Amino acid sequence: MSKAGALANAPQFGSQEQRIAANQLGMWTLIATEILFFGGLFLSYVTYRVAYPSAFAVGSRHLDYLCGTINTGVLLTSSLCMALGDLSIRKGRTRALAGWISATAALGAAFVCIKGFEYHEMWRDHLVPGFRFDPSVSPQVELFVCLYFIMTGLHAIHMLVGIGLMAWLLKLNAASRFSERAHEPVKMVGLYWHFVDCVWIFLYPLLYLVPKL
Numbered sequence: 001m002s003k004a005g006a007l008a009n010a011p012q013f014g015s016q017e018q019r020i021a022a023n024q025l026g027m028w029t030l031i032a033t034e035i036l037f038f039g040g041l042f043l044s045y046v047t048y049r050v051a052y053p054s055a056f057a058v059g060s061r062h063l064d065y066l067c068g069t070i071n072t073g074v075l076l077t078s079s080l081c082m083a084l085g086d087l088s089i090r091k092g093r094t095r096a097l098a099g100w101i102s103a104t105a106a107l108g109a110a111f112v113c114i115k116g117f118e119y120h121e122m123w124r125d126h127l128v129p130g131f132r133f134d135p136s137v138s139p140q141v142e143l144f145v146c147l148y149f150i151m152t153g154l155h156a157i158h159m160l161v162g163i164g165l166m167a168w169l170l171k172l173n174a175a176s177r178f179s180e181r182a183h184e185p186v187k188m189v190g191l192y193w194h195f196v197d198c199v200w201i202f203l204y205p206l207l208y209l210v211p212k213l
Contacts, residue, residue: 020184027188031195034158038199041154045147045206052140059144060210062127067118068208071111075197078107082190092180098173101186104193105166108159115156122149148207155203158196165189 049056085100119128122145126134129146137145169189172178178186 023184023188027191031191034195034199038151038154041147041151042202042206045151048140048143048147049206049210052143055138055140056144057210058138059141059148060208062122062125062141062145063148063208064118064121065208067114068204071114072200072204074107074111074114075200078104078111079194079197081107082193086183086186086190089178089183089186090180094173094176094178097178097186098170101166101169101173105163105170108163108166108193112156112159112163115152119149144210151203152207155196155199158199162189162193162196165192 081100081103085097085104088094088096088100122128123132126132127137127145129142129149133142133145166189169186172185
């Protein structure tokens with residue numbers, strides 16, 4: 001039995017169809033819980049945004065609009081690379097899969113690096129609640145900054161997890177564990193990556209475009 005075949009017939013599953021159904025149920029359950037998790041944060045943000053519109057507009061002007069826009073393009077491109085990787089393995093092109101997965105991971109790393117640069121700018125400007133915060137800034141603006149760090153920080157952690165999953169896919173691919181008939185992990189990791197990208201699509205306008213909304 002090939003390694004790819006072994007991947008498709010793990011002993012805890014009675015059939016390949018059962019394995020695929022279990023994988024899909026598990027991933028969609030995870031995504032549903034993540035939606036609930038981020039949904040609470042978005043609800044908190046919108047509530048305070050309505051309560052303190054002027055302060056949130058002031059807080060948003062402290063963010064680096066260019067970095068946020070570049071990161072949006074980076075993530076959208078990474079989702080394209082992930083989709084092309086999934087398409088490649090469906091055709092049995094393992095070498096192309098490795099290339100697209102590597103590109104996705106590299107773009108994810110670039111996103112995290114740019115976000116780190118933004119955090120450094122906030123630290124330099126004394127806008128890190130609990131560590132370095134300008135006392136002249138109003139509590140309402142500080143609230144915006146707190147939500148910014150919580151929401152983008154959690155998103156960055158999810159990005160790091162995604163990059164780790166890309167490394168796992170590359171390891172499996174190098175061990176010839178994927179084929180056009182056995183590639184479910186690629187699809188599952190792809191769903192996770194696209195979800196994380198979608199979260200940013202909501203974060204970007206809410207945080208960076210507040211003065212324009």
